[in-house]
Amino acid sequence: MINTKIYKSVYSLSEKLMAAAKKNNIELFNSLYAELKAVCTDNENTDKDHPEQWETLADFTEELADAVAGYEKALEKATAINSKDHMSSIAFSMATLQIELGQTDAAIKNLQDAKISANKIADKDLKKEIDDLLEMLLSA
Numbered sequence: 001m002i003n004t005k006i007y008k009s010v011y012s013l014s015e016k017l018m019a020a021a022k023k024n025n026i027e028l029f030n031s032l033y034a035e036l037k038a039v040c041t042d043n044e045n046t047d048k049d050h051p052e053q054w055e056t057l058a059d060f061t062e063e064l065a066d067a068v069a070g071y072e073k074a075l076e077k078a079t080a081i082n083s084k085d086h087m088s089s090i091a092f093s094m095a096t097l098q099i100e101l102g103q104t105d106a107a108i109k110n111l112q113d114a115k116i117s118a119n120k121i122a123d124k125d126l127k128k129e130i131d132d133l134l135e136m137l138l139s140a
Contacts, residue, residue: 002050009039010053017060033060051078051086055093064097071097087117092130099137108137 013036020029040053051074058070071094078086091114098107111134118127 002052003048006039006043006048006050006053010036010056013039014056014060021060029060033057036060049077051075051081051083051090055086055090058090058093064101068094068097068101084117084120085123088114088121088123088126088130091117092126092133095133099133104137104140108134111137 013032017029017032017036020026020032036053036057040057043049043053054070054074054077058067058074061067061070071090075087075090075094078090091110095107095110095114098104098110111130114130115127115134118130121127
């Protein structure tokens with residue numbers, strides 16, 4: 001379970017990051033991104049470490065290869081605590097970037113893993129997105 005104080009901090013930062021991105025305020029975006037990254041690194045390998053903060057950081061990482069690396073770290077953290085919801089959403093997000101990067105085989109593997117994790121989650125929309133994207137890649 002994610003620490004409530006950290007969750008609120010990460011959620012608040014993500015809202016501010018989205019607003020800064022929408023306004024094209026690069027300076028503010030970069031400042032907020034650095035703040036979010038600090039939250040992640042400060043909590044890393046402590047009892048406050050949680051995949052959600054790493055997944056959020058990856059969501060706002062602009063360089064695709066760096067974002068994939070961020071999702072990989074988030075996925076390791078999610079796997080360590082066996083959080084099926086996070087494992088599914090992180091692997092799906094990572095796969096969508098891998099497709100953009102032309103890493104189709106890696107994307108297929110992540111989607112297959114996401115599909116397995118998603119068997120145990122309630123989010124039917126995410127399950128369908130995973131299935132649809134996997135089907136599209138396999139039939140291409």
